[in-house]
Amino acid sequence: MKKTQHPAACSAVALAVIVLGAQFAAAQQDFDAVEMKVHPVIGQVHYIEGMGGNIGLFVGDDGVFLIDDQYAPLTDKIVAAVRTVSDKPIRFLVNTHMHPDHTGGNENFGKMGTLIFGHDNVRSQMEAAGYKEETPLVTYGEDMSFHINGETVYAFKTPNAHTNNDSYIFFKGSNAVHTGDIYRTTSYPYIDTANGGSFVGAIKALDLLVEISNADTKIIPGHGVISNVGEVRAWRDMLLVIRDRVQSSIDAGQTLEQIQAAGLTKEYDERWDSGRRIGSAAAMLEAAHKDLAP
Numbered sequence: 001m002k003k004t005q006h007p008a009a010c011s012a013v014a015l016a017v018i019v020l021g022a023q024f025a026a027a028q029q030d031f032d033a034v035e036m037k038v039h040p041v042i043g044q045v046h047y048i049e050g051m052g053g054n055i056g057l058f059v060g061d062d063g064v065f066l067i068d069d070q071y072a073p074l075t076d077k078i079v080a081a082v083r084t085v086s087d088k089p090i091r092f093l094v095n096t097h098m099h100p101d102h103t104g105g106n107e108n109f110g111k112m113g114t115l116i117f118g119h120d121n122v123r124s125q126m127e128a129a130g131y132k133e134e135t136p137l138v139t140y141g142e143d144m145s146f147h148i149n150g151e152t153v154y155a156f157k158t159p160n161a162h163t164n165n166d167s168y169i170f171f172k173g174s175n176a177v178h179t180g181d182i183y184r185t186t187s188y189p190y191i192d193t194a195n196g197g198s199f200v201g202a203i204k205a206l207d208l209l210v211e212i213s214n215a216d217t218k219i220i221p222g223h224g225v226i227s228n229v230g231e232v233r234a235w236r237d238m239l240l241v242i243r244d245r246v247q248s249s250i251d252a253g254q255t256l257e258q259i260q261a262a263g264l265t266k267e268y269d270e271r272w273d274s275g276r277r278i279g280s281a282a283a284m285l286e287a288a289h290k291d292l293a294p
């Protein structure tokens, strides 16, 4: 009996190794296929589109300043993209928040001598969530100002929104802001409630973004394309409508399942429902319900 079991167990292990290997190869191939595109924003501010969150890129005589760093296997491509606009050292990098598509390159950039910053909660929440990505070395409680390349770059914590550790990074002189994942032009907001995100907080954070912006402000979303305060306001207003509808449904005694089935976001879904977990109407309604239900 034992003799027949043993080879079977072996082949099961072998099969698992093959399957895992194939998955790894597929993931690696995805990374290999990624192309980095540097998009100009204004002046010396750019963003890099690749796979994962948009990377803010600010260059000048003092050095290169980055916002977020996508996934670890992409670091070489990111550096090559940076080198198309600057040959200066990559000195500082700020994480807008904890997620692996924004922090995956931390270890690689750290080894290159880049100093990595983030809000206190980026570090503590990455640790609490058991992330394998490297945490920022320097953290701030409320805000931090970088004086580099003739610019003041102001990083500051927002109300808990996408997570409990979101910052906006505001280029005061250039009048541009990187919003992290509080704002995206690709889908509904994703509220990571397991990591302290809040739907109502996201509305407050968007109010704040509207407040610090004017008609000329270039807004770099966490995912998607360059935007402006008019578009942010419209997106925020949509969330206000959705919030009120969810509240009315809760007041009328509906359950989360009923709210998700009621078509509350119908007129917005074609444009904004991602159809997958991140950025779906269903996940957003669940987050809104969590905040608003008694």
Ligand SMILES: [Zn+2]
Pocket (backbone or CB within 6 Å): 097, 099, 102, 162, 181
């Ligand atoms: Zn995120």
